[in-house]
Amino acid sequence: MKTYKGSEPFVLPDFLKGMVVPIQPHLADEIRQATPDLNTIASLIMKDTGLSGEILNRMGGSVNGCADIWSAVHLLGIDAVMGVVNGLYLRSTLEKHPVDFLEDLGAVSYDTARASVLLIQALQLNCDAWNAYALGLLHHASMPMLLGRYKDYWNTIQHAYCVSGEPLTQTENNHYHTNHAVVSYLLAKRWNLPEAICIAIRDHHNISRLTFKTGSDNEEADLLLTVLKFAEHSCHAHQRLGHQGTDFEWEMIGEDVLARLGISWLDYQDLSHLLEEKVEFDSFSPFTEEDLKLHI
Secondary structure, eight states, X not given: OOOOTTOOOOOOOGGGTTOOXXXXXXXXXXXXXXXXXXXXXXXXXXXXXXXXXXXXXXTTTOOOSGGGHXXXXXXXXXXXXXXHHHHXXXXXXXHTOOHHHHHHHHHHHHHHHHHHHHHHHHHTOSSOHHHHHHHHHHTTTTHHHHHHHOTTHHHHHHHHTTOOSSOXXXXXXXXXXXXXXXXXXXXXXXXXXXXXXXXXXXXXXOHHHHTTOSOOSOHHHHHHHXXXXXXXXXXXXXXXXXXXXXXXXXXXXXXXXXXXXXXXHHHHHHHHHHHHHHHHTTOOOOOOTTTTOOOO
16 A cells, blocks of 8 residues: 655644544445445545545545545455444434535545546546545535534635636635635645645645646646646536536636647537536446547
């Protein structure tokens, strides 16, 4: 298993201590039904932000991204894994998060993670696909925690998706003096994720970074960010989380993201449709040669 080098023990800020990223209730039931099949359990855990994070945390920071969640589940064994599942489910139940919110957020994160992998495959990008998967799954990890702290948080997020001309996180900052990108970054540091993933989580609503108007010393993080934003837009996060027909963030960054990926507007439309189709059918099947006939 890979180990991320150069990290220091990370202490979570006081206001996050004791808070958890809740599990999606239906997944807890599916995992119990799958017991003791560790392969199926690992596949189910990789659909859930909270469980993936807790498994990473349980491994003491020795796991590099979600690629090794599979290995981590097998190393921990069925008893330890079910302890994590049951413990997180109990704590999530006590915090009484809205089920609809957890299901919607979980589905969008999982779809974005898979779309990221498919995009890397389609464009044959020199990017670690499982780092991109981890970023897609975990970049919104702190949203349920913030909802637990601020009861109007979900209304604030929905309003933020309706605001044009400024980052989504600005609305959060105005209300709470913090935002989900910063808090998710702190969680990523706690889970000892690779630095490129941590940086991408921190900056995933930073318009200057997403339009590449500011310099960066981490090219991997830059590429991960472009993959994330393309995948997120293709999965209609703005509609599913914000109930907003227009993706105002994409209007600000879309042209720069496409230029960074080296694809035309026509290719974008074709590729976005293909991603949406494959994600909808829960498929990791390879793109065919016909799929990859872009117009570059």
